[in-house]
Amino acid sequence: MLRSRFCFCVLCALAVALLAALFLNPAPAYAQSKPVSFINDVAPIIKENCMACHDAKKRSGKYDMSTFEKLMAGGGAGSPVVAGKPDDSDLHDLMVTREERRMPPRDKGEAVASEKAAIIGKWIAEGAKLDAGIDPKADLLRELRIRWKAPTPAVAYKFPVVVNSLAFTPDNKSIVVGAHHELTVWSLPDAKLTKRIAMRAERAYAMVFLPDGKLAVAGGRPGQEGDVRIFDIAGTKGKTEGGVEFLDGVNDPKVMVKQLLDADDSVLCLALSPDGKHLAAGGCDRAVRYWDISGGAVAAKLEQTVENHADWILGIALSADNKLLLSAARDKTAKVWDLAAKESVMTFPDHQDVVYGVALNKDASLGFSIGKDKQLRSWKPGGDAKQIKNAGGHGDEVFKIVAGPKDLLATSSADKTVRIWDAGLTNTKTLTGLTDHAFAVAFSPDGTLVAGGSFAGEIAVWKVADPKEVKPVALFNATPGLLVKK
Ligand code: HEC
Numbered sequence: 001m002l003r004s005r006f007c008f009c010v011l012c013a014l015a016v017a018l019l020a021a022l023f024l025n026p027a028p029a030y031a032q033s034k035p036v037s038f039i040n041d042v043a044p045i046i047k048e049n050c051m052a053c054h055d056a057k058k059r060s061g062k063y064d065m066s067t068f069e070k071l072m073a074g075g076g077a078g079s080p081v082v083a084g085k086p087d088d089s090d091l092h093d094l095m096v097t098r099e100e101r102r103m104p105p106r107d108k109g110e111a112v113a114s115e116k117a118a119i120i121g122k123w124i125a126e127g128a129k130l131d132a133g134i135d136p137k138a139d140l141l142r143e144l145r146i147r148w149k150a151p152t153p154a155v156a157y158k159f160p161v162v163v164n165s166l167a168f169t170p171d172n173k174s175i176v177v178g179a180h181h182e183l184t185v186w187s188l189p190d191a192k193l194t195k196r197i198a199m200r201a202e203r204a205y206a207m208v209f210l211p212d213g214k215l216a217v218a219g220g221r222p223g224q225e226g227d228v229r230i231f232d233i234a235g236t237k238g239k240t241e242g243g244v245e246f247l248d249g250v251n252d253p254k255v256m257v258k259q260l261l262d263a264d265d266s267v268l269c270l271a272l273s274p275d276g277k278h279l280a281a282g283g284c285d286r287a288v289r290y291w292d293i294s295g296g297a298v299a300a301k302l303e304q305t306v307e308n309h310a311d312w313i314l315g316i317a318l319s320a321d322n323k324l325l326l327s328a329a330r331d332k333t334a335k336v337w338d339l340a341a342k343e344s345v346m347t348f349p350d351h352q353d354v355v356y357g358v359a360l361n362k363d364a365s366l367g368f369s370i371g372k373d374k375q376l377r378s379w380k381p382g383g384d385a386k387q388i389k390n391a392g393g394h395g396d397e398v399f400k401i402v403a404g405p406k407d408l409l410a411t412s413s414a415d416k417t418v419r420i421w422d423a424g425l426t427n428t429k430t431l432t433g434l435t436d437h438a439f440a441v442a443f444s445p446d447g448t449l450v451a452g453g454s455f456a457g458e459i460a461v462w463k464v465a466d467p468k469e470v471k472p473v474a475l476f477n478a479t480p481g482l483l484v485k486k
Pocket of ligand 1: 046049050051052053054060061062063074075076077078080090091092094095103104105108109112
């Protein structure tokens with residue numbers, strides 16, 4: 001019986017000896033775990049710690065790390081990677097060295113965390129290979145973006161949503177709010193949540209309904225990615241639960257009908273031309289894109305990419321004749337770009353601090369800007385950059401400005417109010433009810449209502465007409481399922 005259970009032949013004896021050798025010899029640490037993946041493990045560390053100076057634009061030390069091929073080729077001093085030898089590879093050595101030459105440069109940033117440097121070392125020790133199926137010439141930031149999957153929005157939020165943007169639906173009967181990885185739709189005036197549209201962007205920084213009823217949304221994940229996407233939020237029927245309809249704006253091409261822009265960082269602002277034929281978007285990459293959407297947003301044609309600012313673009317506006325593009329930026333200026341001549345025609349410097357937003361009156365004879373300096377100022381878009389009026393603005397930073405019917409303007413501020421201004425920049429109404437920074441403001445398409453959204457998730461809707469009525473006709477928290485502590 002024993003014989004049948006144990007075999008004593010030479011082959012088996014060899015196999016046993018081999019197995020024993022494998023288990024008894026202490027193998028180096030890296031042989032016991034799974035191999036390091038360049039794209040999943042290495043590239044995120046490079047992106048986090050090195051790319052700020054070694055991207056295609058800056059190329060510090062003539063070293064561009066934006067593709068695998070370039071990362072391996074190195075800069076002026078040649079390739080910093082010797083496959084199999086982490087200690088001879090500058091890519092790893094510069095992260096861990098005690099010498100002055102460390103990267104990032106000692107005066108410019110923290111050392112790479114030791115466990116992360118160890119991953120780079122292990123990857124080089126394993127042969128410094130690129131994962132199968134990736135083009136060595138592919139843009140690494142883009143490859144990282146492709147691999148990221150949007151989370152499903154929480155059924156009930158633990159914290160109030162930050163309302164960065166909102167828009168009335170074309171029928172004036174509901175409000176769309178930018179929430180966390182989703183858009184939510186609330187009916188008016190009863191403030192019932194009727195629809196939730198999941199989206200890839202963590203935040204919606206700007207949104208605007210287009211003439212064909214589709215919704216353009218600009219957003220992103222801070223420091224990771226940015227986008228402009230076109231949604232059809234009314235054309236498809238989603239599954240309904242508890243009176244709320246759910247649409248999948250991440251995967252369903254009938255809901256997310258077009259992606260207009262894919263950027264490396266957040267897209268922060270949008271402008272639709274008054275004739276509805278052009279759309280512009282601006283954001284952290286300091287550029288404004290200008291599309292012809294006269295054939296519908298799905299067939300949008302990029303006409304111009306305007307790089308006229310030294311820092312993030314925070315607000316834009318287009319004139320009715322599609323000639324002027326106004327922009328507000330973190331570089332403390334408002335600027336005017338002539339779209340026909342393709343040149344910068346004016347820089348308005350008076351805010352001397354971050355300019356958050358710009359607007360135009362109907363005939364484009366006046367430009368308006370607001371900013372961190374708490375002021376609302378007017379100037380001539382084609383003129384000499386001299387201020388025409390400082391309206392005084394708000395009691396705190398002014399975040400948004402929108403133009404409405406009859407040349408009215410609405411502004412929203414950290415002072416928790418929304419204010420209405422007439423064409424001469426007289427403050428006709430100060431609207432109250434919000435209890436936190438008012439980040440978002442929008443007029444209804446029929447011009448009768450104005451809505452503000454706050455840092456604490458609140459939405460307030462006011463009537464525009466009656467100058468004495470300053471209390472909201474609707475005030476609610478646009479955070480799905482939030483259990484508000486009393
Ligand atoms: C704050 C900016 C900055 C950051 C962040 C930074 N570097 Fe550098 N790097 C430089 C500058 C400037 C040079 C050129 C001067 C020098 O060699 O000191 C350089 C040069 C290099 C070189 C030599 C290039 C050549 O061929 O001459 C290597 C290799 C390098 N960096 C690797 C890295 C790695 C790896 C990281 C991330 C862990 C990193 N750097 C992060 C600024 C930066």
